[in-house]
Structure formats: structure tokens, C-alpha cells
Amino acid sequence: MTKILVIEDEKEIVRLLKYNLEKEGYTFFAAYNGEEGHALFKKLKPNLIILDLMLPKMNGIELCKLIRKESKVPIIMLTAKKDETDRVLGLELGADDYLTKPFSVKELVARIKSVLRRSQDQGSEIESFQIGELEIDLERYEVTLRNKPVNLSSKEFSLLKVLLEAKGRVLTREQLLEKVWDFEQAPEIDTRTVDQHVARLRAKLGSESNHLVTVKNVGYKIS
Numbered sequence: 592m593t594k595i596l597v598i599e600d601e602k603e604i605v606r607l608l609k610y611n612l613e614k615e616g617y618t619f620f621a622a623y624n625g626e627e628g629h630a631l632f633k634k635l636k637p638n639l640i641i642l643d644l645m646l647p648k649m650n651g652i653e654l655c656k657l658i659r660k661e662s663k664v665p666i667i668m669l670t671a672k673k674d675e676t677d678r679v680l681g682l683e684l685g686a687d688d689y690l691t692k693p694f695s696v697k698e699l700v701a702r703i704k705s706v707l708r709r710s711q712d713q714g715s716e717i718e719s720f721q722i723g724e725l726e727i728d729l730e731r732y733e734v735t736l737r738n739k740p741v742n743l744s745s746k747e748f749s750l751l752k753v754l755l756e757a758k759g760r761v762l763t764r765e766q767l768l769e770k771v772w773d774f775e776q777a778p779e780i781d782t783r784t785v786d787q788h789v790a791r792l793r794a795k796l797g798s799e800s801n802h803l804v805t806v807k808n809v810g811y812k813i814s
Contacts, residue, residue, distance in 0.1 A: 592721055593707065594618045596637040598628030598654065599669065600646055604692075608641065611696045612703075625649025632658060634738070636719055636728055639707060641699075642686070644670035659685035662730065665706045669694070720755050722813070725799040727755060736797055746771060747792045750785075754803070754813045763810040785811075 595617045597608050605621045612619050620635055622628035625646040632640065640658070644651035655666060668686040687706045690699060720727045726735045729752055734741040743751065749771045754762065762770075764782035772784065789811060793800035804814050 592618050593639070594620065594635055594637040595639050595641065595703070596620045596622065596628070596631055596635060597641045598622045598625070598631075598646065598651070599641070599643040600624060601643075604669075607696060608699075611700060615700055617703075623647075625651070625654045628654055629657060632662075632664075636662075636726060636733075637664060638719075639665045639667070639703060641667050641669060641703075644668055655686055665709075667699070667702060667706060722802045723799045725796060725802075727751065729755070736799065741795050743792070743795060746788055747795070750788050750792060754811060757812065759812060759814065761806045761810050761812045767810065 593616075595612055597605055597612075597619070599605050599608070599621070600623050602623070605623070609619045609621065620631060620637065622631045626648040628640075628642070628646070629649065631637075642651045642655060646654065649657075651668060651670070655668065658664065658666065665687045666685065667688045667690065669690050669692060671692045687709075688702050690702065719729065724737045725741075727733075732748060734743055734748070734751070750767065753767060753770045764785045767785045768782065771788075789803065789805075793803055796803065802814050804812050806812060
């Protein structure tokens with residue numbers, strides 16, 4: 592599920608984007624001023640933001656600067672201004688692309704796909720994963736289940752992170768010990784430690800724990 596947050600105060604543009612982006616299979620969210628946009632960004636952790644430059648309560652330049660302090664989420668800026676200074680400033684503050692109104696929706700969709708593809712090619716700088724109703728933000732060290740925080744210990748979070756980064760490959764207990772516990776420097780730790788932490792992690796992941804799969808006589812993976 593790719594979440595796109597549109598922060599735009601012109602309701603007609605929001606309706607147009609909602610129709611076209613949902614038709615493309617994206618999950619659509621909208622905010623109509625800068626403060627609401629920042630709050631939704633923090634709550635939703637979107638995969639991409641479409642950000643208008645001229646917004647009430649907090650303008651797009653201020654909001655882009657604020658978001659960039661917290662995240663590398665791709666941002667496409669929209670503006671009615673054709674002044675090159677505004678475009679350059681937006682890009683310097685961390686926007687990934689820029690469109691001037693009026694714009695073609697087809698061009699915007701193409702740019703969205705391009706920016707998302709580029710971010711994935713660069714190693715998924717967003718550093719976020721979604722598994723069912725579970726969301727994991729590796730950059731912020733946050734895990735939420737149905738938008739409620741899941742409190743993991745540092746080792747539980749590291750274990751989940753290593754398994755996610757394996758992208759479905761099975762990791763043996765010994766590999767997990769080396770990556771999470773630095774097994775070579777702590778030989779007194781045995782593989783039962785991994786099993787115990789996996790059990791605690793499953794308990795905290797609740798209904799989504801079935802994605803943490805035991806491969807008999809080998810180890811674990813995230814499905």
C-alpha cells in the first residue's frame with residue numbers, strides 16, 4: 592500500500608488528485624493547510640508527499656524544511672508561481688521534484704512513479720515497511736500496529752530490522768546472533784536467546800505475528 596499525502600488548499604485540485612491517484616492504486620490522504628499537513632505526515636508516515644507552496648497557517652517552504660529535519664520521504668512541490676527562485680529554493684530545501692500550476696495530471700502521475708522508483712533504486716531511503724496493519728519506520732525507530740505504538744526493546748527492534756532487511760531470506764539463529772548480539776564478542780550467548788526474543792516479539796506484534804515465520808531446523812524470516 593503506497594500512501595500519498597496531498598497538502599493543498601484548493602479543494603478542486605484535491606478532488607482531481609484524489610480521483611486520479613486512487614485510480615492508479617495509491618492510498619490517498621489530504622490536508623488543507625500546513626499545520627494539518629505536518630500533523631498528518633507525522634501520523635501517517637506517507638510514502639510520498641505532494642506539497643503546495645502557498646498554504647495557510649504554514650507555507651510549503653517552511654513545511655518542507657520541517658519535514659526534511661524528520662524524514663527523507665519524497666516530496667513533489669506544486670506552485671502557481673513561475674519564479675525560478677521559488678523552484679530553486681524548494682529543491683535546495685529537499686523537494687525531489689517541482690510542478691507549476693496549471694499542470695497535467697498525467698504528468699504528475701508520471702513524476703510520482705519516477706520519484707518513487709528513484710527512491711527505491713537508492714535503497715528505499717524512506718526506510719519504512721508495512722506488513723498488514725503493522726508499520727515499521729527504521730529511520731525513527733518506531734513500530735505501530737493499527738496506528739498505535741508498539742513498545743519494543745532495542746534488541747527486539749534490532750531483530751525485526753535485521754529480518755526485514757533480509758527481504759524474505761531465511762536467517763539462521765547463528766546469523767541473527769552475529770548481527771544483533773555481536774556473537775563473536777559474546778560467545779556465552781546461545782541460540783536460545785534468539786528464540787526467546789522472537790517469542791517476545793511475536794507477542795507484541797499481535798495479529799501480524801504470523802508474518803514472522805519459523806523455518807524448522809534453520810532459523811527465521813519475515814514473509
